[in-house]
Amino acid sequence: METATQEQQPPAKDGTIERYELMGGKCYIYKRSNDSKHWQVAAYVSGRNHRASTKLEGFSAAKQFAEEWYLELRGKHIRGELGKLVPVNAEKTFKDAAEQFLREFPVLTEGQRSPIYTAGHQRRLRNYLVPFFGDKPLSQVTSGAIAEYRIDRIEKSKEKRGKPPARGTVHQEMVALRQTLKTAMRHDWLASLPDMSQPYRSNGKISHRAWFSPTEYRQLYLAAAKRADDPKKERYRYHGQELYDFIIFMANTGLRPDEAKRLEYRDVTVVKDRETDERILEIEVRGKRGVGYCKSMPSAVMPFFRLRKRNKAQPTDRIFPNDQHVLFNNILEEENLKFDREGQRRTAYSLRHTYICLRLMEGADIYQVAKNCRTSVEMIEKFYASHIKNQLSAAAINVKRVPRNEENKVAPQSPPPPKPAAPKNRLRPTGKNYTRRKPH
Template identity: 65%
Template sequence: MDQEIVCLRQILKTALRHQWLNALPDLSEPYRKNGMISHRAWFSRDEYRRLYEASGRRARKPKSSRWRWWGEQLHDLIVFMSNTGLRPDEARRLQYCDVTKAFDESTQETILEIEVRGKRGYGPCKSTQNVVPVFERLKKRNKPKPDDFIFPKYHHEMFNRILEEEGLKLDREGRPRTLYSLRHTYICFRLTEGADINMLAKNCRTSVEMIEKYYAAHLKDVLDASAINVRNKKPPKKEVAEIRQGELETMRRTWRIG
């Protein structure tokens, strides 16, 4: 029904542009229900470890020597995306000249500073320290020019094959996992580690509302039990009895004065 209403609305808008209609009819529901929020498919810690180990085995021991480069590139792509939060199209457009290795004063770690080009235009991104050796490995393997693409080939077929072999293609809700799930994994991992949601949204070139709606809503580790389960401290019974006795004495004196 939703798809047909969208199609009908487009037809009516075309008629309105051609002045076949004087006004656009209202097709909205009088009482619209709140739909269920569909959370993004991601990898838990254990699932990501299985994926990491499986792609590492494929890189070290490929089924054929001609697939070695593909396996090594895919393994590095998995680590790269899960430690930067890049979208697949952003990783596809990334060139070596867009990446700079830098020492971060706030964390006292060596990270990558990335100029990202994607569907949201240009934006900065700072990686975790785990991806620095991966970037060095990519440069050593490919011996690139500054304007060469870091990941020039698509790896969807091999990635899906590894997911199917490891039983990771679908999450517990039946949602299929794709390369995009590595971005979702990065966001979820950073939230569970206590990252500031505003800084995380800027680093991922998205909004706080999107993160709260599609990511933080299903992470139990984001909830702080100490802030939720607050209890007022009750005074000992002896102190309570003394307080009540004092209140009674005050009331008696007030009645005598009156």
């Protein structure tokens, strides 16, 4: 066994009993105080300490091993194979990022985001995301870890409820996760966002929004009118009348349900339109896009008058103060209209979709419909106009092309039309040789 030629040093503060610097102090070898026979090597490279065991007892052999190990470590650092690593005990965890996000989000979005939306993110983080990712360092929240979360979420939901969570539910949880990781990036706790897309996902078909065809819409409002005139119980008469007016009003204005809920009588003005010479409603709409304007169909005027007279309303009263979804769903189920042919569920929002589709079927300008509904032409073309047969022009589709052999043929020249005969001169001829005949 080889022995060290250097003078033995007292035990260091880190528990070593022998420690010798090599490569000009850039690395060193040492023995631990637990009577280990093997030499250890350590160096500080790329922002952190690296350690390894030489598994050698001789000093000279351990020294040669340490020098080669250090040079290899430096080469990896130069090639960028090590990167700048942060010690695990100094790295922030997902729980730290979640707490920072929950502290910032309500304050920075006050007045811009609904309190219900903010509370939803808080609930998703505390109930699902933090229990799963909790103590993991942020660098370990990778695409694979997110895929594991999706699997765990589906399996636990099936065990508890017998079915997986809805697609929208998981999507909102991914939104909360992304916002939390973005918060970590703003504070330099995370270098970049992982890939959060759902693996193995196929391209879903674009399906149109649930709506009522003209036949189905007529069936719906006739059923509502019958319920208003002949309720099952007399105390439900007012609610039946209000629902009937709600259906007619919504299908002739194209308002969103939340916009109709905020609507007050002072926001609606009855005017006579100059272009159509009909009475319509001009509505100041307050919704998710701020304040907008809407011009209704003439059929929306009478429901508005009935609502105002029935409720003896003040200007600041709401037009639809009561929630209509229970009675509305009952009528849909009774009339077998709850689901459309594609299996999509119909709600009060379907009345807005019905308005847009009926306007397009009547040939209305798509840009004007989009402005009146406070949406974009792109959204209408994607979710509404794609299934409206009236948007297709048969004359533009059924074009017949002339065959090439007939294109090159020269049309036969027809004979020139005969010249018209010269008109007879009806004037009496004159001349010296002219003698007038005597009448018979």
